[in-house]
Amino acid sequence: MGDAAVSIGTAPSEITLENIVRHPEGRQILTCIQCGLCAGTCPYGEVMAYPPRRIIGMLRAGMLEKVFTSDSLLACVACYSCMAKCPRNIQLTEVLLPLVKEQVFLRLSQLPTELHKALENTLRYGNPMAESPRKRAAWVKTAGVPIRILAEDPRPVDVLWFVECQNSYHPRGQDISRATARIFCALGVDFAILGNEEKCAGECARLLGETGLFDTLMDYNMAVFSKYQFKRIVTSGAHAYDAFKYQYPDGFRYGVEHTTPFLSKYVDSLKPRLTRKLGYSVTYHDSCCLGRHNGFYEEPRLLLRTIPGVKLLEMPHNRINALCCGGGGGGMWLDTYYKAKGYERLSERRVKEAVKTGADVIATSCPYEISRFEDALKVLGFDKKMAVKDVTELLSEAMEG
Amino acid sequence: MAAEFWVVVEHWRNRVAEITYEALALGREVADQLGVPLRAVLLGHNVKQMAQSLGKADNLLYVDHPLLSEVVAETNADALAQLVKERKPCGVIVPLTNVSLGVGTLLAARLRLPVVNFCKDLKVVDGKVHAKSVLYGGKMESIVTADAEPAIFGLWPGARKAESGRVDQSPPVEELAVTLREPPIRLERYIEPEAGDVDISQREVLVAVGRGIQGRENLELAETLAKDLSGAVCGSRPVIDQGWMPLSRQVGKSGMTVKPKLYLALGISGAPEHTEGMKDSALIVAVNTDPGAPIFNIAHYGIVADVLEVLPALHEAIESKKGVGSHAA
Amino acid sequence: MNILVALRMVPDIVEELEVAPDGRGLDLEFARMVLSESDDHALEQALILKERHGGKVTVLALDAPELDDVLFTALAKGADRAIKITGAGEGVMTREAAHILARVISNEPGLLPADLILSGTQAFDDLDGLIAPLLADELGLPFLGIVTNLDPDLSAGKARTVKEYPGGVRGEFEVALPAVFGIQAAEKPPRYVPVAKVRAVMKSQKIESGPAPAMEEVGLSMIQVLEMTKPEVSGHAVMLEGSFQQVSRELCGILVERGLL
Numbered sequence: 001m002g003d004a005a006v007s008i009g010t011a012p013s014e015i016t017l018e019n020i021v022r023h024p025e026g027r028q029i030l031t032c033i034q035c036g037l038c039a040g041t042c043p044y045g046e047v048m049a050y051p052p053r054r055i056i057g058m059l060r061a062g063m064l065e066k067v068f069t070s071d072s073l074l075a076c077v078a079c080y081s082c083m084a085k086c087p088r089n090i091q092l093t094e095v096l097l098p099l100v101k102e103q104v105f106l107r108l109s110q111l112p113t114e115l116h117k118a119l120e121n122t123l124r125y126g127n128p129m130a131e132s133p134r135k136r137a138a139w140v141k142t143a144g145v146p147i148r149i150l151a152e153d154p155r156p157v158d159v160l161w162f163v164e165c166q167n168s169y170h171p172r173g174q175d176i177s178r179a180t181a182r183i184f185c186a187l188g189v190d191f192a193i194l195g196n197e198e199k200c201a202g203e204c205a206r207l208l209g210e211t212g213l214f215d216t217l218m219d220y221n222m223a224v225f226s227k228y229q230f231k232r233i234v235t236s237g238a239h240a241y242d243a244f245k246y247q248y249p250d251g252f253r254y255g256v257e258h259t260t261p262f263l264s265k266y267v268d269s270l271k272p273r274l275t276r277k278l279g280y281s282v283t284y285h286d287s288c289c290l291g292r293h294n295g296f297y298e299e300p301r302l303l304l305r306t307i308p309g310v311k312l313l314e315m316p317h318n319r320i321n322a323l324c325c326g327g328g329g330g331g332m333w334l335d336t337y338y339k340a341k342g343y344e345r346l347s348e349r350r351v352k353e354a355v356k357t358g359a360d361v362i363a364t365s366c367p368y369e370i371s372r373f374e375d376a377l378k379v380l381g382f383d384k385k386m387a388v389k390d391v392t393e394l395l396s397e398a399m400e401g
Numbered sequence: 402m403a404a405e406f407w408v409v410v411e412h413w414r415n416r417v418a419e420i421t422y423e424a425l426a427l428g429r430e431v432a433d434q435l436g437v438p439l440r441a442v443l444l445g446h447n448v449k450q451m452a453q454s455l456g457k458a459d460n461l462l463y464v465d466h467p468l469l470s471e472v473v474a475e476t477n478a479d480a481l482a483q484l485v486k487e488r489k490p491c492g493v494i495v496p497l498t499n500v501s502l503g504v505g506t507l508l509a510a511r512l513r514l515p516v517v518n519f520c521k522d523l524k525v526v527d528g529k530v531h532a533k534s535v536l537y538g539g540k541m542e543s544i545v546t547a548d549a550e551p552a553i554f555g556l557w558p559g560a561r562k563a564e565s566g567r568v569d570q571s572p573p574v575e576e577l578a579v580t581l582r583e584p585p586i587r588l589e590r591y592i593e594p595e596a597g598d599v600d601i602s603q604r605e606v607l608v609a610v611g612r613g614i615q616g617r618e619n620l621e622l623a624e625t626l627a628k629d630l631s632g633a634v635c636g637s638r639p640v641i642d643q644g645w646m647p648l649s650r651q652v653g654k655s656g657m658t659v660k661p662k663l664y665l666a667l668g669i670s671g672a673p674e675h676t677e678g679m680k681d682s683a684l685i686v687a688v689n690t691d692p693g694a695p696i697f698n699i700a701h702y703g704i705v706a707d708v709l710e711v712l713p714a715l716h717e718a719i720e721s722k723k724g725v726g727s728h729a730a
Numbered sequence: 731m732n733i734l735v736a737l738r739m740v741p742d743i744v745e746e747l748e749v750a751p752d753g754r755g756l757d758l759e760f761a762r763m764v765l766s767e768s769d770d771h772a773l774e775q776a777l778i779l780k781e782r783h784g785g786k787v788t789v790l791a792l793d794a795p796e797l798d799d800v801l802f803t804a805l806a807k808g809a810d811r812a813i814k815i816t817g818a819g820e821g822v823m824t825r826e827a828a829h830i831l832a833r834v835i836s837n838e839p840g841l842l843p844a845d846l847i848l849s850g851t852q853a854f855d856d857l858d859g860l861i862a863p864l865l866a867d868e869l870g871l872p873f874l875g876i877v878t879n880l881d882p883d884l885s886a887g888k889a890r891t892v893k894e895y896p897g898g899v900r901g902e903f904e905v906a907l908p909a910v911f912g913i914q915a916a917e918k919p920p921r922y923v924p925v926a927k928v929r930a931v932m933k934s935q936k937i938e939s940g941p942a943p944a945m946e947e948v949g950l951s952m953i954q955v956l957e958m959t960k961p962e963v964s965g966h967a968v969m970l971e972g973s974f975q976q977v978s979r980e981l982c983g984i985l986v987e988r989g990l991l
Contacts, residue, residue, distance in 0.1 A: 102926075111922045123925060124764075125744065129677070132745045134760065170673060171695075212925030336638075336656065340648060371674075378612075379639060413895070423989055474863060474873060499895050502851070502875045503863040503912070510867035515952035516859050531956070537740075538854050540747045541756070542961050545857065548952040559989035585872045585906030592892070592900040603894060603915070606990060630990065631896075663990050681743075684988055686981065687967060702984065703967030704977050711974055718978035722991060 015103060017062050025095040031088045032056045038082030038092060043324050044075040047343050052082045052092055055100060068103040074112075074337070076101070077346065078207040078329025080292040084320055093207070093293070094246065101209030112337035115330055119205060123213055126199030126220075127165040128333065137195035139174040145185040149195035156229035158190035160254075162244075164237030165200050166367035172374065173367050179396035180236060180259055186273055186399060187266050191234070197224050201240035206247065208330035218248060231255065234262050236392075238289035238366035239328065245294075258290055260365045260391055264299035267306050274398040277309035282394070283359035284312065285350065285373070286322035287366035300365050300391050307398045313357045323350045327368030347376040355382050362388045404491035406432040407551075409481065409504070410443040410455065411496040413472070414591075417451050419563045420496045424556050425457040426566030427523055428494055432459075434525035437491060441572065444480050446470035449574065456568030462488075463574050468581045471588045474503030480579045482511045490551045492530055494523075497555040505555045515547035518555035530554070538660070538681060558662070599633045601650055606632025606663045609652055609679070610640055613668010613689060613708045617645045622712040623667065629719045630663065637675045653678035668708040671696025731785030731884060733776045734841060735809070736831050736849040736861060737801075738824075739763040739794035747960075754955050755821065763796045768850025774916035775880055776848050777808045783882070786810045788841060790834060792818050792827050798937060799928075806923045806931040811938065813838065818942040823951040824856045828864035833943045835869065844908055845884060851875045851912035858951040862912035874905055875912030882907060 020026040032053075039051035049072040050058065058067050076097055083093040090096060111119075118128035126133050140147045148157070161184070167173035184191050202217035232255035235241050244256040263270070282304055290296045297319045304310055317323045324331075326346030331338075335345065351373055354362045362373055370388050377383040389397075408428040411418040425441065432439035441458035443451060446467050455461055462484060468476050485493065485508070495505035497518060509516035521542075522533040532545045532554055601607060608627040614620065620634070627634045634650065641651040652659055653675040664682035669675060671687070671694055679685070680699050687700035688708050697703040704711060741747060741756055742764040748757040776787045788811040789804045791797055801812040818830055835841050847869070849861045866873030878900070879892035884907070893901045894914055905911075970977040985991040 105924055106927070109921075110918065113919060116919075116922045119922065129673075130744055134745065210924060210926075212927070212929050216925055216929070336648065336651070339642065375674075379642060419989060474875065475866075499876055499893075503860065503873060506859045506863040507867060507873070509859060510864055517953055518857050518859070534857055535961075536855055536857065536958075537747060537756075538743050539961065540743050541749070541958055543857070543958045544956040546954050546956060548949065548954065552953075562986060563989060564986070585909070586874055587904045589902045589904055591895070592902060600915075605896070630985070663985070663988070684984075684990070685967075686984075697967045697969075698965065700967035702981065703969045704981070705969065706974065706977070711978065714974035714978040715981060718975070718982045719985075719991065722982045722986065 015064055015068070017059065017064065020059065020099075025091050026099065028088070028090045029056045029059055029096065032060075032090060033088065035087060037085045037087065041081040041085050043077065043079060043081065043326070043346050043349070044343060047341070048072045048075050052097070056090075056096075059100075067100060069107050071104070071108065073097065073101050073104050074330070074334065075343065076329050077324050077326050077331035078204070079288040079324035081288075081324070084292040098207055098209060098211070101207070102211050103209070105209035112334055114336055115333040118333040119210055119213060122200050122202065122205060123216065126217075127169060128200070129165065129169050131169045133199070134196055136168045136198055137193065139168060139177055140193075140195070142174070143178050143181045145181050147181055148192035150192050150228045151195055151197055153192070154228055157192040158231050159192075160225070160228070160230040160233045161191045161193050162201070162233050162235035162237065162240055163193055163198060164235060164240050164367055166371070167236050168198070170367075170371060172370045176236060176367065176370070176390045176392055179390065179392040182396050182399065183263065183270075183392060187269055192230070194224060201237060201243040203239035203243035203247070204328060204330060204332065206243070207328060214243075214247070218243075222248070222252075225254070232257060234259055236367060238287050242289050242293060258296070258365075260290060260303065261296045261299040263392070263395070264302050267302060270303075270395065271306050274307055274395065275400045276398045278307055278394065278398055279309040280360040281311040281313055281358065282361045282363045283315055283354050283357045284318075284363045284391075285315070285325070285354065285369060286319055287364065287369060288322070288324050288328060290365055291322055292320055300363070303391055303395060304363060307394055310394070313359045315353050315357055317353060323353065325350055325366070325369045325372045327366075327372050332368055332372075345376065347372040348380060351376040351380060351382065355380075355386055360386060361394070362386060363391050363394060364388060365391050404489060404550075405438045405440045406435060407440050407442050407490040407493040408458065409493065409495045409501075410441050410451065411498060411501050412443075412445060412448060412451055413500045415448075417454055418496065418498070418500065420498055420556065420558045421455075422457070422563035422566035423558065423561045424494045424496060424566065425455065426561035426563070427556070429457055429566070431492070431523050431525060431530060435491065435528070435530075440490070442481070442484065444469045444477055452571040452574050454567050454569050456570030456572055457566050458572045461572045461574045463576045464579055465576065466579065466581055468583060472500050472504070473584050473586050473588070474501075474507055475586070476581055476584050477501075477504045478507035478511060479581060481508045483579045484577065485512060485551060492551045492554065494554045494556050497557050505553045509553045514551060514553055515549055516553040516555060517545045517547060520554050520556045521560050523554060523560075539683060599649070601633050601635045601652070602657050602659050604633045604659075605661050606630045606665075607635050607652070607659060607661045607682075608632055608665045608667065609635050609637065609669055610667050610708075611637040611669030611675075612639050614640065615668070615709065617643070619709060620645060622709070622716075625716055626665070626712060626719075629716060629723075632661075632663070635659070637669050666696050666700065667712070669696055670694045671699065731779060731783045731846070731882065732844045733779060733785060733787045734835060734844045734847045735769075735773050735776045735787060735789045736847070736865065737769045737773065737789055737791040737804070738766045738827065738850070738853050738861065739791065739797055739800065740766045740853050740855050749958050749960065753957055755958055758820070763794050765800045766850050766853040768852060768913060768915075770850070770920045771916040772848040772850050772913040773804055773807070773809070774918065774920040775913050776846070777921070778917055779846070779880065779882065780808065783884070785845075788813065790815065790831060792822060792830060792942070801937045802932050802935070803923060803928050805935050806928040807921060814937050814939045815942050816939055823858045824853070824861055825858045825864060825951040826945070828859065828861050829868060829945075829950055830942045831861075832865055832868035834940070835865075837943070838940070846880070846882060846889070846908065847871065847910045848913055849910075851877070851914045857955075858953050860912065862910050866910035869910070872905055872909040873912070874903055874909065876914045877911045878913075878915045879917065880911060880913070
């Protein structure tokens, strides 16, 4: 658990190779052997002016300004591929790239509009979609099961379920939330949510270089957490999971889990409840945060295999090699920007691979993936062939009554 | 001599604007309810013939001056101020449009009179004019009265049907002179919009196409309709992705946010990523083959039909409506 | 170049707006305030002109909730001075606000003579008048609104500006300076400023704060709001039925009614 939002200062004159290297994470760049595995595995490696390998090379050569004034890093979707493959274990995605991106961010004369709006909205409304914070828990009324909101009932609770932005506001995200709530109730999990007090965890902003926004959200979230008593946080947000686990301060005394691995521990209780046979063939898409970053490859598969009638098919790029949906690190709000530059949409790249497996369903575990893959299926004309469902949706579907 | 209720005529590029007729229709009602004459006030240069369609008013004040050939807010306000001071009407409607913006406020400021903006309706209650004004982008409406007379009512388009305010007969015309100084503001020239050079966020009417348009070859139908309505064509992301339209025409999360007076959503399903960019449009009309399309939840009017079949029928209907005599502004 | 920008906070319509218990105004308990959209453009245009021609940008605003964030953000974007005018009270309407701003502009050292005074062309609660022409009237300056392009030439004492007309038509004007402009859109969309920069500015710079001058006259707005209500909204579209010809005719009728045809 490193320092929250490692930052090397905002004034250009403060950034030198010396003070980059003075940070333990920054010093790691001295160990880079320039093997190029990072650039080779990067999904946008071939379109970046400066992929990770070159960035490290340029930093070491003292060419800081050249790196910081290039918009090459806007093409980084924070997929953890480079970090997972680096033979030197350089904390690329988690530390070095955000550190560099913070400087890039300060120098950008203009942000792509969609990204600009998403960041402003996140600061102002606690979510990137410009939805009112007072509507964040509106979906609860349609959940069909009782859901405790801590502001209304502040008694101590076992699990604080951090729902996340997409899963609170987006119609498909709300489907996931309803499914999750239903499963929690069926399993007798003692849980509550923050409701309208919940705000974005800000991890994608941090990965993009907007550390100020991350810090502001973190300050807010820490203050809200301290109001209530709970043992652990379980979140549906894969990026939120990373924020709490790796970035929040050392004083963060709660255990953190993501819903998918959390539920995988309940397989024995779940199995008898999964009585409806689904009859789908399913291919599981490993999300970057859960998979490459945290190694939760088998847990979602275990859950899927527990569902009767589900046949599991693997895509060629699975587990550590999975292809990112393109939503991380700001990518969620840069589709138009990438398109204008002629980059292939990563969600489309992945969906093509998924369709080739012949599966009926792509199963997902990160909130961004649902809308990105559904969109890609429509654009490519495969939306009648294949559906996208979150793992929790499939579990809920198999749970009768 | 009783006070009169006035309507300031807006005209632009040699045409009387639609809003003038709307204002006259409304002014007629107010004047009748107050029991006073309705007077149209026409400021301009060599535009006396415009009186010919202003017969809804009982009489007309015409001021001809070279400095009034184009609307410059302070010049027009100064002219009106002189007229108002001399004639003391009991109320004045001034159109609130791009052309006339600022005239009403400056007139009110010069004479220390009240101004009520964003009026969508006026009615008389116990001998006093009550204005209904729209606030906060349409989220609220207020009933407003003024503390002094005459009040200046800044009128928004759409208060009444223009055809009910147009009478093709000249009212009696009285010419008056005013003294005007040359303002330190001069219109040099007009710049016409180029074909691709459209800022859709500034357009009042948008014809939006989605996947339902099916092919690039069908865009022409949308273009025709846009022309009929003096609007512009725009699209949801899939249409732009296909390359049928430039990026500048994209509406939604990844494109522009627009709030036109009319948003015609053709073959657009209404996914949140799109509606985010247009949900605050004043009037949303949606056409889609799917009765369950989410666009119908935010549209004001909906038609379940194939876009390709409705468009030609709509074009024909508009053409025949236009034949009955209302101009586009 | 000395540029003044008048900013105004308005209710944020992302939040559900409610009518106050007295039925005459907004319930401000849950209403949040946000910078009026075209004021943001006015600020951006001022900053672009400062970057191009050098000079100073001063922002002024009447106190309102969340104003401090807006002023610090303006400073972080490159404004030189931020002046907050306190004590005018809640619910000050545009006419009174313009009068207060004009008095402060006239009396506060270093503000006049200004070359350009900018504000947004219109705020959606400008019920009793528009700020830009009101300021122009009070300060005895020329005014032009709905401006999308502003190109000052100080040595010649004038600016080339572009105003928007209906149907995508634009008009090119020459305006003698100093003048007041109502900005519709800046040359480029308002810039983003990283939160870290705003936080840094909150520590290193100050907002100047001063009381509104005592009003020598009251009741400047001269209007009364008798009632405020939400317009009627249905949750679903009214569906038009019938043959293509029938629905088309019906739709035409609706468009005519709304003044769109």
